[in-house]
Amino acid sequence: MTALTTRLGIAYPIIQAPMLGVSNPALAATVSNAGGLGSVGISASTPEQATAMIAEIRALTDKPFNVNMFCHRPEVANAATEAAWLAHMKPWFDEFGATPPSPLASPYYTLVDNDAMVDALVAAAPPVLSFHFGLPSADAIAALKAAGIVLFASATTLAEALQVEAAGIDVIVAQGTEAGGHRGVFDPEHGDAGIGTFALTRLIAAKTAVPVVAAGGIMDGQGIAAALTLGAQAAQLGTAFILTPESSANAAYRDALQSARALRTGLTAAISGRSARGIVNRFHLEVGGPTAPTIPDYPLPYHAGKALVAAAVAKGNHDFSVQWAGQAAGLARALPATELVQTLVAETRAAQQAQAI
Ligand SMILES: Cc1cc2nc3c(=O)[nH]c(=O)nc-3n(C[C@H](O)[C@H](O)[C@H](O)COP(=O)(O)O)c2cc1C
Structure with a gap:
């Protein structure tokens, strides 16, 4: 007490x-x-x-x-920043035969x-x-x-x-x-x-x-x-x-959390527009990698992020999935x-x- x-x-x-x-x-x-x-x-x-x-x-x-x-x-919209971000994300959408959503809209209140x-x-x-x-x-x-x-x-x-x-x-x-x-x-x-x-x-x-x-x-x-x-x-x-x-x-999130992958978490703003900690995957390393341009205002990028995850999952790929987890996830x-x-x-x-x- x-x-x-x-x-x-x-x-x-x-x-x-x-x-x-x-x-x-x-x-x-x-x-x-x-x-x-x-x-x-x-x-x-x-x-x-x-x-x-x-x-x-x-x-x-x-x-x-x-x-x-x-x-x-x-959120403060900025058409140029959003267009550059969607152009940056296009190769990963192409990988799954999908098109990025445009314009970006906030998924959250x-x-x-x-x-x-x-x-x-x-x-x-x-x-x-x-x-x-x-x-x-x-x-x-x-x-x-x-x-x-x-x-x-x-x-x-x-x-x-x-x-x-x-x-x-x-x-x-x-x-x-x-x-x-x-x-x-x-x-x-x-x-x-x-x-x-x-x-x-x-x-x-x-x-x-x-x-x-x-x-x-x-x-x-x-x-x-x-x-x-x-x-x-x-x-x-x-x-x-x-x-x-x-x-x-x-199930994919549960599997990742129970695997050795849970031992490597990292912060990325590439998924939503704000820094968040999750199990490191291709979203962190590639979309959020060194070539990333300015990220649009939170939570606009989440619209594109969720769409990419859905396109990948539809093809059976969980390498981009949002799997937030803290540093002691291995426990x-x-x-x-x-x-x-x-x-x-x-x-x-x-x-x-x-x-x-
Ligand atoms: C999957 C997941 C989703 C989260 N979503 C929210 C949220 O919607 N609102 C919030 O205030 N915190 C959210 N958090 C952060 C938690 O409130 C809390 O700070 C965090 O889980 C504590 O660290 P731990 O995961 O190591 O226990 C989330 C955390 C995780 C793991």
Whole structure:
């Protein structure tokens, strides 16, 4: 138990990370029913679809859960940059007899300047709402808090964490560079400090008064115990939950995660337009290689990226597939979600006892 688990009303300081495309209501509800905090992403959803997803989770659990929304700046289109990017990608589309989509359109919604989604979330009032890639407006934050929603926000630096604290957010998710998926960096044009989970968790726990959740490279109870020792009040695990039967990961993703390939993860912005960590494949090495021109604004390139993946998969090729994974992916276990949560709890207790001096 930590002050945060008490506040949230969950049994264990274990959060199944929101993973758009991999998490789903069944996984989230199973984790919440097991005593953790399950999460889903709603950034590919319209307000109506998000409302329906929240209702679906509520039908599966009466425990708290988290919904996650991107807060990136609305994309800035640039026809010349996009044309150059699509010309760069053409050889790989040619390989699979496909044509790149044009013009590029955003596959995702942001909560920034999105009153319809704020209104839907205020009405649905999920127990927890988490933000990634920045923060929505002060008005949106005030409305969501007034609806009784506990707000989380990712931070990849102490400076971002201080912004989160100043905005009145309840919980900071310290996302280290080890983390699978997209870096939650607020302003990518200012670069990525690349701080690891160990240093970042300690920095934010020591320098802010807001409860901290550690995320990135945590795969087992030993990792959770380490995060709690560093001052985190919970750990958020993404990659550890990909191999659960409840997740939406496809067979090729599961195979890759259980192969030696999972031992080599890397960051690339070539897939979506923002830096994200996944199992290194031809998308990282070739499309994102040294000949890549300026990448269009996030998430426009994802339109082309998803189309290339689909064209390759249609020909039985998974060399370009989006397989986000964190640096400790080699520790992922194929366990049902309930059993995984129970195993994590037992391991954490054992690790904490082993630490006693
Ligand atoms: C497949 C995958 C998808 C992800 N999608 C999201 C997302 O939609 N929103 C978000 O805030 N974080 C997302 N993340 C990042 C996680 O919230 C978390 O920071 C990360 O999983 C922690 O590192 P780990 O994977 O090493 O446990 C994703 C991570 C993975 C592995």
